[in-house]
Every structure is written in C-alpha cells, then in structure tokens.
Amino acid sequence: MTPSVLAGLVGASLVGLGLYGLILHPHPLRKLLAFNLIGNGVFLVFGIVARRGAAAGFRFDPVPQAMVITGIVVAFAASALAVALILRLSAEGNRVTLDPNAWTRPNDGDAK
C-alpha cells in the first residue's frame, strides 16, 4: 500500500469519525470540532489527488495543493465565525446547546 493510498484511507476514516461526532454531540463546540475533522478528511483526499497527479517534473500536482492551503485558511475563518455565534447564543440564552432536551453542567467546580 503506497503512502498516498494510506493517507486517503485516513482521510476517509476522519470523515466518518467527524460525521459521527457531528450528529451525536449536543455541545456546539464539539460539533464544530467534529466538523473540522470532516474538513481535514476532505483535504487529505484532495491531497492524494495532488500526489497522484505528479507530472511535468513535480512529485505532486501544485494546483490541488494550493487549493488545500486556501481551504485550510477559509475553514479557520468559518470556524471563528461559528465560535462567535455560539458564544453569542450562550450569552443571550444562558444555555449553550440548541437541543431542547440537553442540559448544561458546570465543569469540575470552575463554575461562576
């Protein structure tokens, strides 16, 4: 198994793990983390497309690689916006999750 196929399989399992966490976690920050795992998995799959596209004297295809770099930065910007919305939601409603059946509990004694 070549390193690139292995990396692609890692990417596929990251997408699976992220999807699982995204659906099951009630905490929005945990959902965001899981969503970032999905994103990383997609980037990795794109990365092996870049690796396979080696031509013209390169050991990789620079175009998908450049797009992954752009993607990482945009993913960060989207995460930051999501965090701002989550913090605003918790400041407004004194609760952190949108799930009406979930409860929020203080974390080992550092509650205000």
Place this chain on the structure above:
Amino acid sequence: MNLLSYLDVVLALLIVGVASTTIAARDLFAAVVGYVAYGLLLAFVWIRLYAPDVALTEAAVGSGVTGVLLITAGKRLGALKNAAPEVQPAFTFKLLTGMLAALVAGALAAAILLLPDPPPSLAPEAAAAADGAGAGLGNPITAVLMSYRSFDTMLEKMVLILAVVGVWSVGADKAWGSAPAELRQPKATAPMIFLAQMLAPVGVLIGIHIFWTGANAPGGAFQGGALLAAMWMVIMMAQLVKMPRVDAQWLRVVLVSGPAVFLIIGLAGEFTAGSFFAYPPSLAKPIILFIEAFMVLSIAAALPMLVAGPPSERSDP
C-alpha cells in the same frame, strides 16, 4: 516493507486514534487538546505526501490557531462548558449514526481505491505558470497561488475580512467600537511574560523568513502571516500590548491592505499586461512579493481578531 512504510502505518493509526479520542472525550478541554495534537500529526502526513507548504499551513492555522480559538471559546463559555443530553440517545440511534458514518467513510475509501488511472493533472499548467507569468518563482505552490489561481487567493483574503466583519457584528450594540475581551486573565503570569519576551522576536523573524523564502522554497504569505499572528497573540496574552479597539483606523487599514493591494494590482494588469490579474513578465516576481508582503500583514491582523471575537464592553474580563 521498509522502515518508512512502517512509520506511515503507525502515523495513520495514531491519527485515527487521536481523532477518535477528540470525538469520544468527555470534556471539551480534553477534546481540544487532542485536536491540536492530531493537527500536528496530520502535518507529518502532508510532508509524506510531498506537500511541505500544506504541512506548514496545517500546523500553524489548522491545529495551532484553531486550537487557541477553541480553548479561548471554551474558557469564555465558563460554566456552560459541558453539555449532555438529558436522556442518552437510544442505542439504536447511536448504532444507526455509526452505520451511516461507516457507510460514508467506506464509500469514500472505495472511491480512493478506484481513482482513475492515469490520474488527471494540472501540473503542466502550473509549471507553465511558474516559468511564465510568475517568472522566477521556484516554489510552484506560490506560483499557483499568486499567478495561476490568483483570483481565488484574492477572494480568500476577502473571506478572511468578511469573517472578521461577521465576528465583530455579533457583538452587543453598546460594546461597539471598544476592544474585544482580553485573551487571558487580568494579570499575566511571569512565565507567560518571559515566554512572550523570548519567543516573539524569534517568531517574528522566522515568520518573515518563511514569507520571504516562500518564493523559492516551502513557505509563503499564509504560513508567515499565521506565525506573525501567533506571535501577536502571545504578546497579547502576556499583556505586553493591549487588544486594539475594533474602531481603530490603523487596524482596519492593515486588515484590508492585503486584498486591496492585490485587487488594485490585478486591475492594473488589464493595462500593463493585457489581462485581469496578469503581471508584466519582467516584473512578475517583485510584484508578487509586494502583494504578498501586504497579504502577510493582513493575515497577521485578521487571525488574532478572529480568535479575539466581537468587541466586549467588559474592560476587565
């Protein structure tokens, strides 16, 4: 199998293992710490895929700055840190979710194993861009980002600015114009101050070096800018400098300088080189470095502002 392929397998297992702990962890903080470690491991995979530029970006932005963002957010949530459903989801629901996730991952894995042969590639075009309009750029990634796909890169800078605008606009009305909440407690500890004083000068130097060397070697505006952003956050955490007010003129000028310079030069390309976002071949390299210098500034200002969050009325958090 040689040693390197064993290392690959170990690395792959480690990544999937650490990613599973970030999903399974009970505590938000533990999950975030796991995520940062996982991001650094992922950077190694990128190196194995001959993508050092992506590895640098992943280590700096994907794991580093995102980790700071999530830890800061967790701290600010304070008492609301953990959430759990009142009734645990039924076992069948968990099972169905797991099956769906496995199905998606399996389909993706199958697609990877069945990728077309010979693979499609844009590498010849990128090579032409590196030799042609981006003349003198030894790093093909920088040539693609700044010449072959320059419009994408410019729009991506705009996305960063739009995200800053979005983050600022969820702040409360009466807080508008003031500075975002500090990244740390009112009093910085002595080790933090020492770290900032020692690390920041070196980090700034390395950041500028990574930007400068990006024309010919792995590196570039994103990676250098992210490092400068990290250094700014470190000295803000040590409270050696204050968090800037969001209505500060200099901050806004710095934020828009990257995309603005890029856009102006892109428009000028219509007259100097005959097409939108083209550069005159003899001046391509200095022009690209000129644009990148402003992009570094703009990234170094935008990332900390995204982490800092909306303006806050509290002067003492």
